[in-house]
Amino acid sequence: MRIVVTGMGIVSPIGASVDQFWKNAVAGVSGIGGIQSFDATKQRSKIAGEVTGFDPALFLSAKQIEQTDRFTQLALHAAQQALEDAQGLEGYQPRRLAVSLGSGMGGFSTFEFSAARRLQNKSVPPFSVPRIMANSAAAWIATKYGLKGPNLTCSTACSSAANAIGMALDLLRTGKADAVVTGGAEACVLPLTMTGFEALFALSTGFNADPAHASRPFAKGRDGFVMGEGAGILVLEREDAAQKRGAKIYARLAGYGCACDATHIVAPDIDGQVAAMQAALDDAGMTSGQVDYINAHATSTPIGDVVETKAIKQLFAERAPEIPISATKSMIGHSIGASAAIGSIAAIMTLQTGTIHPTINLLEADPECDLNYTPNSAVEKKAQTALCNAFGFGGNNVSIVFTTL
Amino acid sequence: MDTAELEAKVIEFIASKVENIDTSTITTASKFEELGLDSMDTVQLLFDAEDAFGVTFDGEEVKNLRSVGDIIDYIGNHPPTSVL
Known part of the structure; x- marks a missing residue:
């Protein structure tokens, strides 16, 4: 059985659409800069690949924003692009539409915010748990688009999305779904999370004054990774079914x-x-x-x-x-x-x-x-x-x- | 802040938090469910009210808060725990 990709969506530091991302990737544009989302003066690594200008209000209601962590919001935006790109999934039965998503940290933005409030003896937001849980993004994608089949989340650190895509492949091959929305989302440009990675000496600290040159895989003088955030979503289907419905097939x-x-x-x-x-x-x-x-x-x-x-x-x-x-x-x-x-x-x-x-x-x-x-x-x-x-x-x-x- | 002023501020606050609501329909007698709020919406509203009015709702007493007037009475009877 051959499985194909029929839809793609992305939110990244160099573009919030596949076209924009790819144009900048080919041009070698750096999306790394000084951290803007919080005061990073106390961090040893003061730089990150942030998704700037992201406004969830453009596609989510105030109530949905209140109930979702940033990683879920990034996932929902990428999923919207991928589903619009794939078109025509409504031809499948809702119970045959699955989600398989990866996230290493889940809703850690909410975790850090709620933990800080708790330590200050302030009330904790009532949606803390459903925002933090790692399967929140997968659940919200299912809820927003009525995808009633298997709903899986894989959390294997930096390989989470790859395992999620692999699990999606298995769901299709074993006949447990007809189409799967898959990929990964992360939003952990955050003080506690970054301090944890700093403690492991995993993050770059020597390029705070020159962020664009900090992420330098394979190069001399590299000194750790630069924290990033974003989401990537693929729509997968069986090739015969995709061809039958006239879907555009990427790979x-x-x-x-x-x-x-x-x-x-x-x-x-x-x-x-x-x-x-x-x-x-x-x-x-x-x-x-x-x-x-x-x-x-x-x-x-x-x-x-x-x-x-x-x-x-x-x-x-x-x-x-x-x-x-x-x-x-x-x-x-x-x-x-x-x-x-x-x-x-x-x-x-x-x-x-x-x-x-x-x-x-x-x-x-x-x-x-x-x-x-x-x-x-x-x-x-x-x-x-x-x-x-x-x-x-x-x-x-x-x-x-x-x-x- | 006198009672009338507090009442106006609480109603204004609720109007800002509840989606698609006509402010003129909110009165002190309005029960949360009449405003279209389910139990989770109500818990979220009370959480937001804590920051907005500098109070802390007691975990047990909060179960007895059912209407706009209950929030006003609670805030009136509990001085702010913090100035935000």
Whole structure:
């Protein structure tokens, strides 16, 4: 059974539509700046990839805004775009329409706000729990659009959206749904969350005065990831059903693989990453020789980018230097549980347009990062098979394979 | 703040919080359900009122608040816990 992508929606620091996002990604525009949403003077990392100018009142009522966390609002906006793009899902029975979403932190904006009030002995907003819970975004998408089938949420840190997309693929293959709204959402440019990542020395702190150059996957001098936020949503269906209803088809979701390191709660591991990529290719019935683009996880941490480079070299062997790779996070930072959905959209647009977006800020590569990362400028190259990587805390490694039809 | 002034402020506040409501229909006798508020809407309204009027509704007493007049009486009988 072949599963295809028939709708896409995105909210990101470089665009709140697929067209705008892709135009800026190809042009290598940085969406990183000084934090605007809260006073970050006490943070060690004072920069982020924020979605600025986002106004939920344009598509939600005052009551809906009151009852939703920002991560849900970002998800709802991306879902609206994806469903408008897919058109015609009303031809399916509502019980056959599923949602499978990823989020690493869930409604942490609400958590931090409510916790601060509690510590000040103030009342806590009554919708705190339904705003915070990780499945809030999936539930709101279902409620807003009457999607009455399975409603799943996956929280596997930075690989959440990739697992959610993989779970959506499984729902379709096993006949549990006819269409799935899938992807991920995250909104954790927040003081407590960022302080937690700072305590792990995971965030960039050396580029506060030069935010646009802070997220620099594979480059010399990188010093951690830049917090990001956003949402990416895909609509998936069986290819035969999509063709029958005359839907526009962007790409085929051909395979999904996951593997756990089972070694360390935060440190990456080459073997786990190789296993996830291999599992995704096996699931797609493909070989490593067929991959002609990799959207890397590449967060810009000193260790992570080296480990991913080594994993790619181990799996692709002598072909590794030939395969164009790019790091979407170089422009938008790391949107945690949304990042793999956004990376997937970048991979699909690569297949669609024959353009590979650049990894920006890669003037001088780390000697240990010696592959073709598409530095600084976009490259025209027809690709037929794209691999999207997502590796998360918990040793959670996921890869997904998209192909042209 | 005298009672008439407090009454006007509470009604104005409720009008700003309840969607699609004609302010002239809100009186001190209006029960929350008559204003179209379900139980969760009411809890949210009372939470918002705490910040707006600088009071803290007691967790148990709040169950007895059923009308606009009940909110006015509560605020009138409980001096502000904070100035916001």
